[in-house]
Amino acid sequence: MEGAEAASLLGERSLGPPAEFKTYRRRWFLLAVVCLLNCSNAMLWLTFAPVADKTAAYFHISLETVNWLSMVYLLISIPFGLVATWVLDSVGLRCAVVLSAWLNMVGSITRMFSVLKFLSLGSQSYWYLFIGQCFCALGQPLIIFSPTKLAALWFPDHQRATANMIASMSNPLGILIANLLSPALAPEGKHIPLMLGIYAVPAVTACALATLGIHEKVPPTPPSASATNSNSQPFFTGLKMDFAGLNGALFTVCGLLGAFLLGMYVDRTRKFIESTKISFCLSALASIMFAVTSRFRHQAIMLAITSSLFGFFGFAIYPIAMELAVECSYPVGEGTSTGLIFVASQIEGVILMILLQALTIHVSEDPFSTCTLDKDGALDWTTPVLVLAGLCSGMACFYVIFFHTDYKRLRAETISADLVKAEDTATTDVPES
Numbered sequence: 299m300e301g302a303e304a305a306s307l308l309g310e311r312s313l314g315p316p317a318e319f320k321t322y323r324r325r326w327f328l329l330a331v332v333c334l335l336n337c338s339n340a341m342l343w344l345t346f347a348p349v350a351d352k353t354a355a356y357f358h359i360s361l362e363t364v365n366w367l368s369m370v371y372l373l374i375s376i377p378f379g380l381v382a383t384w385v386l387d388s389v390g391l392r393c394a395v396v397l398s399a400w401l402n403m404v405g406s407i408t409r410m411f412s413v414l415k416f417l418s419l420g421s422q423s424y425w426y427l428f429i430g431q432c433f434c435a436l437g438q439p440l441i442i443f444s445p446t447k448l449a450a451l452w453f454p455d456h457q458r459a460t461a462n463m464i465a466s467m468s469n470p471l472g473i474l475i476a477n478l479l480s481p482a483l484a485p486e487g488k489h490i491p492l493m494l495g496i497y498a499v500p501a502v503t504a505c506a507l508a509t510l511g512i513h514e515k516v517p518p519t520p521p522s523a524s525a526t527n528s529n530s531q532p533f534f535t536g537l538k539m540d541f542a543g544l545n546g547a548l549f550t551v552c553g554l555l556g557a558f559l560l561g562m563y564v565d566r567t568r569k570f571i572e573s574t575k576i577s578f579c580l581s582a583l584a585s586i587m588f589a590v591t592s593r594f595r596h597q598a599i600m601l602a603i604t605s606s607l608f609g610f611f612g613f614a615i616y617p618i619a620m621e622l623a624v625e626c627s628y629p630v631g632e633g634t635s636t637g638l639i640f641v642a643s644q645i646e647g648v649i650l651m652i653l654l655q656a657l658t659i660h661v662s663e664d665p666f667s668t669c670t671l672d673k674d675g676a677l678d679w680t681t682p683v684l685v686l687a688g689l690c691s692g693m694a695c696f697y698v699i700f701f702h703t704d705y706k707r708l709r710a711e712t713i714s715a716d717l718v719k720a721e722d723t724a725t726t727d728v729p730e731s
Contacts, residue, residue: 320519325452329461331507332395332448333468335441338500339402340472341479342409342434343371345497346427348480349490356487357412357423367431372648374435379641382439390515391447398440399501399508405433406494406501413491439641442469446620454521455708456565459621463561466617467554474550481540552606553613560614568708570622575698577611577618582687582694584608589687593680628707650689654682 346353350364386394409430412423445465449458483493556577564573584607591600623639659678 318519319454319521320517321454321521322452322517325448325461325517325521327511328395328448328452329465331399331504331511332441332444332465334500335395335399335402335504335508336445336465336468337472337475338406338497338504339398339434339438339441340469341476341497342402342406342431342501343438344368344473344476345409345480345493348477349484349493352484352487353490356490357427359424363424367427369648369651370428370431371435371438372651374432375439376641376645376648378436379439379443382443383638383641385440386443386447391444391451392512392515394440394444394447395512396508398437398444399505401433401437402441403498403501403505405430405435405437406498408433410491410494410498413494442466445617446624449621450624451516452521459561459565459618462621463557463617466620467557467613470550470553470613470616474554477550548602548606549609550613551609553609556610556612556614557617561617564618564621568705570618570625570705571701571703574615574618574622575701577615578694578697580611581608581615582690584611585687585690589683592683622703625705625707626703628710650686654679654686657682657685 346364346367350361353359353364353367354361382394385397407430409427411417412426412430417426445462448465449461453461479496480493483496484490560573560577564570584604588601588604588608591597591604620639659681
């Protein structure tokens with residue numbers, strides 16, 4: 299009896315007084331804005347990767363210099379990720395989304411200055427691109443950290459994983475669009491200005507929608523018990539062949555499908571740990587299959603299949619892992635838990651990119667190379683791929699064996715539901731005034 303009373307008191311202290319929970323139809327507008335912004339930011343991030351050789355020729359720079367246009371995202375997001383965490387959990391979701399929208403738009407417009415002849419002379423052209431990418435990179439943590447906060451503040455408990463999945467997967471969707479759209483828009487270097495202009499359109503649209511359409515930090519009435527306490531304590535640079543782009547597209551499309559299916563499943567079963575562990579193990583197996591298959595010639599179909607499997611299971615983990623991070627760290631703010639994980643992943647990404655690049659071997663003659671600017675020849679990625687497969691397998695084993703946690707947020711909501719008996723009202727939309 300004493301334990302039940304203590305649990306009740308804990309629920310009252312952590313979740314606040316009993317209240318009626320409601321949802322609002324405008325949460326879908328907020329979700330659409332976050333998705334568009336997330337997708338646009340990812341498109342701006344990898345604009346030049348699929349057309350790196352054409353970009354280098356157009357701006358008279360090296361391929362290594364082009365690579366910095368995407369690497370800068372990783373470097374900037376590490377220190378600024380902590381700032382983004384503070385903004386989300388202390389200032390609020392609206393400020394984070396609007397600020398990221400403006401940074402994204404300013405960056406996309408600044409990049410266009412590089413193709414204006416009267417503004418850009420010589421090396422100045424590249425610096426407009428680089429500065430624009432920096433602005434976009436500053437906005438990335440703010441928008442990538444937002445899905446969990448949006449799901450927690452505006453969506454009921456039975457829709458949170460789905461909302462988080464939709465918002466989170468808009469980022470790899472932007473990567474997919476960039477992989478397909480950039481080669482289509484810029485088959486030759488002279489089309490680079492058109493490409494930059496088209497990429498600015500979603501950024502400007504998202505900024506207008508966020509600035510004019512988002513007016514509240516939180517909904518008037520929370521959609522769930524945990525939302526009442528939501529503001530608590532405060533890869534591999536690509537191969538230079540078209541087949542690599544196809545693999546990237548398959549990776550992303552299958553990843554979106556996997557994330558959608560797993561998100562729906564977890565929303566119904568709440569099996570966060572089991573789902574992530576199984577998906578992680580299957581991702582590791584897919585990485586091993588890719589490492590082995592890539593050792594043989596004329597295995598395009600098998601490489602496409604393994605890339606698809608890697609994406610299907612690998613991407614599926616992302617949104618569920620973000621929700622799991624919130625569950626196991628509750629009542630720490632969603633922005634804080636998501637932000638710390640993202641900053642750690644960016645640090646790991648920089649280390650892996652530098653390490654894997656260092657492990658590559660220059661091939662003097664490669665009949666499959668399509669790059670005309672790389673005087674040192676193509677790169678042999680055999681060792682890096684094997685190392686990556688080993689890392690994936692090791693981390694999967696470590697996660698399966700050692701990761702165990704309670705679903706603290708769901709448990710707290712259950713306590714509150716027993717006290718209030720009003721959680722079912724979160725399924726009814728409130729008419730807009």
